[in-house]
Amino acid sequence: MTSDTGTKAPRRKNMRAEEREKLIVTEAVRFFAESGFEGQTRELAKRMGVSHAVIYRHFESKDALIERVYEHVYLKRWKPDWESLVLDRNLTLRQRLTQFYVEYAERVFDYDWVRIFVSSGLKSYGLTERYLDIVRSKIIEPAALELRRERGEPERTDPPGVDELELFWGLHGAVFYIAIRKFVYNMPLEIDVEAAVRNTVANFFDGTLGRPIESSLGDCSK
Amino acid sequence: MTSDTGTKAPRRKNMRAEEREKLIVTEAVRFFAESGFEGQTRELAKRMGVSHAVIYRHFESKDALIERVYEHVYLKRWKPDWESLVLDRNLTLRQRLTQFYVEYAERVFDYDWVRIFVSSGLKSYGLTERYLDIVRSKIIEPAALELRRERGEPERTDPPGVDELELFWGLHGAVFYIAIRKFVYNMPLEIDVEAAVRNTVANFFDGTLGRPIESSLGDCSK
DNA sequence: TAGATAAGTTACCAAGCGGTCACTTTTGCA
DNA sequence: TGCAAAAGTGACCGCTTGGTAACTTATCTA
Secondary structure (H helix, E strand, O other): OOOOOOOOOOOOOOOOHHHHHHHHHHHHHHHHHHHOOOOOHHHHHHHOOOOOHHHHHHOOOHHHHHHHHHHHHHHHHOOOHHHHHOOOOOOOHHHHHHHHHHHHHHHHOOHHHHHHHHHHHHHOOOHHHHHHHHHHHHHHHHHHHHHHHHOOOOOOOOOOOHHHHHHHHHHHHHHHHHHHHHHHOOOOOOOOHHHHHHHHHHHHHHOOOOOOOOOOOOOOOO | OOOOOOOOOOOOOOOOHHHHHHHHHHHHHHHHHHHOOOOOHHHHHHHOOOOOHHHHHHOOOHHHHHHHHHHHHHHHHOOOHHHHHOOOOOOOHHHHHHHHHHHHHHHHOOHHHHHHHHHHHHHOOOHHHHHHHHHHHHHHHHHHHHHHHHOOOOOOOOOOOHHHHHHHHHHHHHHHHHHHHHHHOOOOOOOOHHHHHHHHHHHHHHOOOOOOOOOOOOOOOO
16 A cells, blocks of 8 residues: 555654754744634644643643743844944934834734734733833833933933833834734725834924925935 | 511612613713623622613613713713814814813713723724714814914805825824823823813914923913 | 654543532522 | 513533543664
């Protein structure tokens, strides 16, 4: 019956533990992004063409797997360069934030990331809080301080007040909402994401009344 | 054993169907907002001090109940006045949008509404899409057309282009993100919501550079 | 190449869950 | 006051689901 040429050909390929674990995490990211964390391990296993017991050979529990998914999705995407970018006084604050948000959107605005982020916010394992702490301390606060200078205010060293922070949370929200519309609300975005981000930052600085409507190519690099 | 005074006192109170249904929906709204739609009917019933079969006497299925929750949460909160408010040329566009978003936030920014809205976005029953259609056609598009006039552009009748719409989606996002931070990400908002909304709208019109940082009392009524 | 070890499978458990049904209790009304 | 209809209960069904264990198959190495 078997048509192989004498050498016992394995019907099934085994993967090395490490490789399989990686694959499980990768698949799980996409899977949980689609189904939410209620998605069943059997379904996930089926996607990999494997029995669901395999998952439990490599992960202690479903929760342990979810933990790994978090790590993979959150921590791996933060670019430490961004922290110095915001402080780089060779550029205007507007240039810095434009570049930051364009790069940020590039790395973070995808189906998996956005949905898992929002899902876990609803579940509140405390992970979104931790992530947003990073955003605040590395981006929002520094930007608020830089704005003082940009505006030519006298040098001060006191930490930014609530209103100064709120301002930049507002920008962050406007940008992030682009991703929410696309990946959570499933609204068709007729403009490409980069252009949307550029426009959002531009409008943040200039205001609506001070600025003509730009084409989607929106240029604010200078 | 029974200490009542002779008249057969009912051990259990029955509710009228209509009243019970209302109570179930009310409780379900809060319950699903907390637990997501995976929350069990037994748990929900326990909160009402009732067996879970009661739910199935009044609702065909869990899905039917969820449907009712949607209705209750979404449709009941839209104020038709808003549609004419946006068009009211006795006010500046800035005044109109400030008032709209302040009222909108007042009605819509609560734990139940925001979480159910986002949850159902992730599940995509198509309901968020329908809701956002209302926002677009009643607020975003009219506002975009009014802005042309505000800017003193020559009268035109063509529908607003993508970029004109994007601009106002940006404002909407910045405002809504306030609610997301508070009820989804569970971030402590140190500023009151109305002030945050006012500041967001003000910044939308003036831009950051053109405007001093305001105190949380942020006044932009004139 | 034998056999130890790692990877994968099948069958199963026990708890959870949506939903139903026969029954009891309450209540409105003739 | 008595009784039929409405409201509520508890036990049960069957499917799902996370998790386990005994077994089979592949792979690495002495």
